[in-house]
Amino acid sequence: MDYVLQRLLHGVLTLLAVTIVVFLLSRLSGDPLSLILDPAATAADRAVELARLGLDRSYIDQYLIFLGNALGGDFGESIFYKAPAFSVFMQHLPATLELGVVAIAVSAAIAIPAGVVSAVRKGGILDTAAKAFALTGQSAPIFWIALMLVLVFSVVLGWLPTSGRGGLSHLVLPALTLGWYSNAFLMRVTRSSMLDVLDADYIRLARLEGLPERRIVWVHALKNAAGTIVTTLGLMTISLVTGAVVTETVFAWPGVGRLIVESIFHRDFPVVQAAVTVIAAIVILINLAVDLIFAWIDPRVRLG
Template sequence: MSELAIRRRHRSPLRAAAARLGTALGVLWGAATVSFFLVRLSGDPVKTLLPPDATAEQEATLRTSLGLDRPLLTQYLDFLWGLPRLDFGTSLFYDQPVREVLFERLPATLELAAGALAVTLLLAIPAGIIAALRRGKASDTGVMASVLIGQSTPPFWVGILLVLVFAVQLQVLPASGYGSFAHLVLPAITLAVYSVAVVARLLRSSLIEVLGSDFIRTARAKGLGPVGVVFSHGLRNASLPVVTVIGLEVGSLLGGAILTEQVFSWPGIGRLTVEAIANRDFPLVQATVLFFAATFVLVNLLVDLSYSLLDPRVRTSR
């Protein structure tokens, strides 16, 4: 092996971190650029903010006050200049700094995503383990059938069904709103249904593969029981692909909250995004898109860093 190949293979952690950071910044720049230009294809926000009988002079005055009369390139450069300082401009609809509007809705979205992630882990991990250990039996068939239904069912339909059953028929949980644990239950379950199916299915497949390995047979030959085999050796070695998917699902839970928040009138960033698009609130739409993009980038970075902890053979400096 040449000296150049050795250097490339054993790249320093600092260079690897710099490469990842550069990639992350490139992704965020791409998301910011696409959202900036794409949102302007939706129409003129001045038409939305003013009444239908507004005069051309009133429209021109408002357009100038909002800075929309400036060249598009100038607006774009000003937008990029404010990003490092988290200055997204002023909301056209709320007439407040976009950062303040976003941070007001952020706790609700984080609460919903955390609740959905908790439901995902509490249901998917036991289901995946049971299906792997009972492969080919009735319990495995039941888990896989549930997984198929969960992956095939639209989340908004699940939400409506849960509302009809638990809020309308049984009247044990509220149909919408925010503020208590009871309000969180139905939205969290709705948002978690797809993630539970994905994680359980992948954990089952990964665990079945690991349990058929030579080192597992050796552990069983030494007298280690089924529980010890699964939790001491199986789960850790089967966790790498599962951790990757869970990391991606965290981003999906935040992004997928848009429909769920609409169904349950949850005052989070997802619902704020829909309102911003309807109002043609350019700065607010750009900020929410960047929020979702930054969430995906950060979660993927944390997943990469967790690999070396789960499996020492994996080096993040590659």
């Protein structure tokens, strides 16, 4: 329990640091007023607007106001959407989560068993095929894979829609694209950590006890490799929540990745701040979850 509290406190401090960085960084990206205001606006108009948005105050004041409001879930009003920044962000979050969860679930369901089998049958047909797939998965750029998938399944075969969010059919291609790289990565990680474990004395001893090979591989060995796999899954989840920008852009998926990029182009500070802060909180929570699962799997961690 102490361990959890300690990790939570750590998380809160990290989040505070994130808000400072976000606040400062978004101020470096330029002046929003020149985008908002009519090009014909006078200096007086400009001063009025500056005061209305609170941009005439000192940075420290601006930050403290921002932080105080943020604690209450108020990240100010979006300059572009003319709506509360927090709710703008929250409107885009489900789309990204839907895509991320499906991509993760599919790639975990494929990559973990494939990694285990290719470690057990090292040098076999599946291992060679998996290696080739992993190589293309890790070296081909995501946007290219996305375009190729669209070309084959939407343009040539006409099976699936090219873009947008809707039913299940809209989900297939973006999830496949997003899962492609992580699938390859997760498979490599599973394979290499299983190879390490399968070499261990306790696996040899399990064989010497005459235990069934299936149990040795899928229970005795996999539970030892699971720590690394869960950590990788955590990192994957984070990168899918934060880094789906390319995929979301190609498929016109209305998620947070695209929202952040567009908000940066619009110099829409409140949305950027809301997005980055909430995402940072999500990342911290995912890391905490990974740590807890790790400790649950491997009893040696609990001492630390």
